[in-house]
Amino acid sequence: MKNCTIAATVAVLLSTTLAAAVHKRDDVSDKLAQVDTNALVIAAFQWHSDTAAVSAFLDNAAQAIASGQSFDLTGDAQSAFGSETNEKTQKGAIEGFICLDSACDSDISFTGIGAAKIELEGGAFQSVLDQLNEISSAPEGTSALDVANAISIINNGNSTTDGRCAGVLPAIDLYFRSAADVLKRIIPGDTTLDGLTAARPAACNGISALSQVSS
Structure with a gap:
């Protein structure tokens, strides 16, 4: 019994x-x-465009400083700051598609999206915003060395394991991979977002982190 x-x-x-x-x-x-697949794709490509704008600014500023060329530092930094700020909007939009519950359910999105979410809401991303804001509001006569140091902090943080290169951009890559995964679940075989990654400046060449962009 x-x-x-x-x-x-x-x-x-x-x-x-x-x-x-x-x-x-x-x-x-x-x-x-x-899920509005068109809105998902637009948000992903807009986010990529924002990363490209910031990376272009970092490259141009670094090259100008190194060569002693004149550079519209304030204006271009303000534009880069605007692009970086706009990334928050695209992040929120994509989360609406890949995080179909409050926990970013792993059944919906790639393993590691939770870590990526934390990275993009933590100190590294905020540090990028803060440094871009400081550069854009720097008083006339700010030394090239100070600007170069700010750019280095943006790219590398306080070490080669954080900052935009090793923390923020790999986290964005994971969001894009999750978006591509969701798109395929709705439209089997769709490759529109396959291989989409955040645009890197030259300073990030060869740098990969956030658990090597998770698997």
Whole structure:
């Protein structure tokens, strides 16, 4: 009799678990069906464009400083700051597609998106914003060395394991990979977002981190 009771209990637990799993899959399917794929693609490419604008500024500023050329530092830095700020908008938009619940469910998005989310809401991303803002508001006569130091902090943070190169940009790559994954789940075989990565400045060449852009 005892064995029968245990078997019955196990059967009930299994059926409850399976029912919950089926319900979750159905819930996910319903949410995926509501995704605006055009908006998802636009948000991803706009975010890429923003990273390209910031990276171009960093490259141009570094080259101008190294060669002693004149450079519209304030104006271009303000533009880069605007692009970096706009990345928050694209991040939020893409999260609406890849994080179909509050926890960024791993059943929806790539493993590691939680870590990427933390990276983009933590100190590294904010440091990039702060340094760009400082450069854009730097008083006339600010030394090239000070600007070069600010650019170095943007790219590398306080070491080669954080900053924009090793922390922020690899985190964005994960968002793009998750967006590509969601797009394929809605439109099987779609390759529109395949291989999309955040645009790197020259200073980031060869640098990869955030668990080597997760797997």
